[in-house]
Amino acid sequence: MIVARRRAVRREGGDRIRLTALCDVMIPRMKTLSCALIVVVLGSFVEAQQPVAPPARATVVRAGRLIDPAAGTIASNQSILIENGRISAIGSTVTAPSNAEVIDLSRLTVLPGLVDAHNHLALTYKTDPENNYYYLTYVMDSTALRAIQAVSNGMQMLSSGFTVVRDLGNNGNYADTALRVGIEQGWVPGPTIVNSGIIIGGMGGQFFPTPEMAKDHNIVYPEYLDADTHDEIVKAVRQNILFGAKVIKVCVDCKPYPYTVEDLKTFVAEAANAGMKVAGHVQTKVGALRAIEAGFWSLEHAGPLDDEVHKKMAEKGVWRVGTETPFTPYRGTQQAFDRTVAGMKNAWANHVKMAFSTDADYYIPGMTRGEVVINFLLSWKASGIPAKEVLKIMTTNGYEVCDLASRRGPITVGLPADMIAVAGNPLEDLDALRTVSFVMKDGTVFKKDGVMTPEAFLHAGPVNGWRIR
C-alpha cells in the first residue's frame, strides 16, 4: 500500500508539471489566475483518485462474562471496545463511537485465545501413503504443498480457539516462515505463529539415513540442519534467523553424540545476539541437564524429565513444554499415559513453569488439527491440576513461553484484540473449551455462532507491507 501511494504521488506530481507546461505553451496570454485555477481543479481530480485509508473501525464486544486467566477471575457484563484492531477500553460501560459495530456475546464467556506451544503445522503424516512415518512425508510432499496444508491446519487451530502457535520445525524448507508471513501480510487467517525454521542438530538430526542418502543426496536437509562444530552452530542459527525464525530449536541429544554444554551455550549466545530464545528437544536426562545448565529457555517433550530435572528447571525458570499425549482410541497406551500424568504431577508439585503443548503433527480421520489438539485436555484433567490453573497454563503461560506476553495475548487495553468465547465457565470445567463458538483475531471476527467467517481476512495486497520477513 505504501508503494502504491508513493507511485500515485509521483504520478500526481507529473500531472501537475504537465498541466503547468500546457498552460505555459498553449495559452501564454491567459491570465495567471485562470491557469492556476485549471491546475487546482484538475489537480484535485487527480488527488481524488488517490487510495484513501479505510475509516477507523470500531467494535464493541458485549461479554456476558469475561475471564482474566492470569488472576483466575471472572467478571459479568463487560464491554470491550476495539479500535483499529486493538483493545482501547474495557469495563461495565465503555464510551464507543456512535457507528461502532456491536457484537453481542452476552450469553457467552469471553476469554483470551489459547496457545499450543509445540506444534508442526506444515507436517501432517498419515497412514496412507506413508504409514505415519514422517521420514517419508517429507520425501513425498513438497514444501510448497506443505505450506498450503499449514494454512489449512492454522485455520483449523484458530477455529478451535488457538490464537497463538509455537511452530517448532519439521516444516520442509521454511514453510513455517511462509505461513507466518502469509498470516502477517493479511492474506489468510491464522494464529500468530512463533516459528523455529529448521531444527538444528548434530549430524543426521532425528533421522537415521543410509550413508549414500545422507552423503550423496543430503537427504536430512531441510528437515534438519546439521551443525557439529562451533562455527557450524553459529552459521546454522544465523541461517534460520535470516530465513524468518523467531525462536531457535535444537535437537540436543537425538544422536549418541549429544551436544556438550559448551556447544549448547553457543546456541544460546548466538540466538541472544538476535534477541531470541532457544528451545531444546530432549530425550535423555544428560541432554536435559546440559540444556538447563547452558541456559535454554524451554525443554521440549517430557520423557527424560524426572524429579531431579524438574527441581533444576524450577530453580532456573526453564519452561516445561511437555507435549503430553493423551491415551485415546487413536493414539498412545495406558502405560505411556500413566508415565505422562505422573510427570505432570511431579512438575506441578515442583513449581515448574508449564505450557500447554501437543506435538500434534498427524492426521486423525474425522478430526481437525484443532480437535486433535484440544483433546490433550484429557492429559491435563488427569494430572489433577485445578482447571483454573490449567486455563492459565493454556493462555498466560503460553504467551510467556512464546515470548509475546507484552505484545499479544491478554485482553488488555493497548494489545491486539484476540479473544474467543465459549458457553459455560472453563475456570471450573475445562471441557467448555471444546466448543469455541466465537474467535476474534486482531479485531477481525474469524468465527461467530460456531461458523468460520474467513472472508474479512482475505486480501490480494500487502496489508502490512511486503517486507515482512
Ligand SMILES: [Zn+2]
Ligand atoms: Zn515436535
